[in-house]
Amino acid sequence: MSVPIGMRLRAAERRAQLLGVARRLFARDGYRGASMESIAEAAGVTKPVLYQHFSSKRALYDALLASELGKLTEELETAFSQAEGNEERLRRGFGAYVDFVDRNEDAFRLLFTEALGLDADFQEQVAEFRRWVAGRVAVIIAAEAGLAVPRARALAAAIVGMAEGAAGWWLDERRPLDAGELADELTGLAWKGFAHFPAGPREFPAGGATGTPQAPSPLESDVPADLP
Numbered sequence: 001m002s003v004p005i006g007m008r009l010r011a012a013e014r015r016a017q018l019l020g021v022a023r024r025l026f027a028r029d030g031y032r033g034a035s036m037e038s039i040a041e042a043a044g045v046t047k048p049v050l051y052q053h054f055s056s057k058r059a060l061y062d063a064l065l066a067s068e069l070g071k072l073t074e075e076l077e078t079a080f081s082q083a084e085g086n087e088e089r090l091r092r093g094f095g096a097y098v099d100f101v102d103r104n105e106d107a108f109r110l111l112f113t114e115a116l117g118l119d120a121d122f123q124e125q126v127a128e129f130r131r132w133v134a135g136r137v138a139v140i141i142a143a144e145a146g147l148a149v150p151r152a153r154a155l156a157a158a159i160v161g162m163a164e165g166a167a168g169w170w171l172d173e174r175r176p177l178d179a180g181e182l183a184d185e186l187t188g189l190a191w192k193g194f195a196h197f198p199a200g201p202r203e204f205p206a207g208g209a210t211g212t213p214q215a216p217s218p219l220e221s222d223v224p225a226d227l228p
Contacts, residue, residue: 027106
């Protein structure tokens with residue numbers, strides 16, 4: 001959000017502008033390299049104005065992480081809810097994830113590179129998001145492959161890591177594939193890996209299993225009735 005120096009904004013608009021500037025500087029200079037003074041200067045405000053919105057650099061970074069993770073979560077929720085089947089749900093999920101990375105490179109590096117080298121509270125925010133995504137994927141795996149909960153969750157965690165690693169590689173290599181192509185490749189690899197696995201009988205009983213991955217409806221509307 002570009003704002004002329006000295007222009008007065010409403011509190012919500014100013015906060016959004018400050019978060020946008022902070023995102024860019026944190027991604028460029030790192031948490032330790034970016035200062036409140038440099039963020040205020042880049043935003044065209046005084047330090048007291050910046051401190052009116054965020055009591056410290058840590059509070060600013062925390063708010064930024066929450067904001068970006070919230071946006072990504074919302075986009076994934078929307079993608080999952082628009083799918084009619086699990087393969088389409090997986091494709092839409094990868095598509096939304098890669099599209100977010102494509103449009104928000106600074107945010108991706110902030111969330112999945114810079115934040116992981118900071119303190120435990122910042123790391124936990126990212127870990128909680130990863131667990132949330134893995135939970136969604138685990139429901140798909142359980143429905144399609146009939147795996148017991150630990151195996152479904154293990155594969156789901158691997159798929160989340162695969163997507164994150166591929167996105168980082170894609171940015172580092174200056175996007176050698178179109179975003180849609182990358183999403184298709186990730187979907188194909190994941191789906192072929194578990195869609196018809198295992199060949200034997202399903203590992204959870206017809207009445208359901210304790211600890212089965214949870215996912216609120218309607219996101220997994222085509223999951224069998226024995227899976228909540």
